[in-house]
Amino acid sequence: MTENESTHFGFQTIKAEEKAQRVRAVFDSVASRYDLMNDLMSFGIHRLWKRFAVELAGIRRGQKILDLASGTGDLAARFAGLVGPDGLVVMTDINESMLNQGRVRMADEGLVGNVCYTQVNAEQIPFPDNSFDCITIAFGLRNVTDKQQALNEMYRVLRPGGRVLVLEFSHPRGKPLQSLYDFYSFKFLPKIGKVVANDEASYRYLAESIRMHPDQDTLKGMMEQAGLERCDYHNLTGGIVAVHRGFKL
Template sequence: MSDNIDDTVSFGYTQVTPEEKTRKVGEVFSSVARKYDIMNDAMSGGLHRLWKDRFVKRVKPQAGEQILDMAGGTGDIAFRMAERGAHITVADINQDMLDVGAERALERGFDEEDGSLVFTCQNAESVSFASGTFDAYTIAFGIRNVTHIDRALKEALRVLRPGGRFFCLEFSTVEWAGLRQAYDIYSEHLLPRMGQAIAGDADSYRYLAESIRKFPPMPAFEQMIRQAGFANTRVEPIMGGLVAIHSGWKI
């Protein structure tokens, strides 16, 4: 590891090289892929389903639109948007997560050959698509795991068409005092135990809790979105900032 702190990035509470973070995040999601959705239900008491419904409602996917769902792994957001007639490209850096999503798509009757739902392995910092390809770019609970968030945001802007929209659903900083204290106790002490009991992996869920705490607060992340070149940025806190919907437009 470099001795220069400027050459490192956070992996939870630990500073590592960018290459190490990419590898370690990959190991986390490969480890939890098969239990990911079960753990989402357990961790949120099922609330993540309501958050995702609200998120897709804000995106307003339209029939025939081309939408890139980055870090879309197991397909939760993609399925909701494809049901509205949009053509969804599900991209994720982790093939294990994509494999789970593709299996779930088949179970739900989606046919990849008709173009309504396509799965592809991509790094959010450098995607293979041409500029101006998509009408919308979505990323749910994935941006905090990207090694260089600023690069991912610039790529999001690049692949959108003029007038295209960016939507991000992510955990944030809880602003309700009572909930913040309870959530801190839950995430630090109970979440790793749940990860061990359900997924057999306490360390991965300890990292996920730490990554939430290290993620920029809502105003700071909105500023990052503006700095990437998006206009008309907006933040919609949910449950006092436990999660937030961030949005912006390419003009």
């Protein structure tokens, strides 16, 4: 995107050049309570969603993994155990506060030998072509300004035979579930943010950003446009969340 183009920040339309800074401010605000809020918002189900994504990733010992938008490292911690001492997990986030939270957590869990950290914008991944066996991004793609460019970059740095996994909030299947989800997202979720994190606005943005994210079939098409093949997706919890997967053949 050029600096004169517009994009969405939740339901607001803003200049594309402003989005990264605004997203950074949101996660600066919520970083210290991020894990607690994840458990409260999803009633702990996010752990099952992430476990399913890890299983789909098919990580093997000795592999090199890039985890984009790592946050506090839920996926990276699992990958570190799977790749073993001869493998490598590159844990990244565009937000320094979130990356620092993840670094502290990984040190606390003793995961220091095969994990490295770097601040990365997913639209401009600073690694050579064909560098990684698997690339993951969990609950981060919707915050990226130019999602197609990010997917193009993932394809570029993925090795032939590797896979990309996108775990993200999506579009629930069926009107009853959609209506219930809307009520929860816009009435209940911001109130949790206000009480627990003292930040109602950031959690209102998160709810809005989910609604503006491409639906399952649109995102699958974007992955195919990036060059990924055999793309599919798996709906979880009625489509509230979906795991998309694509391969570089």
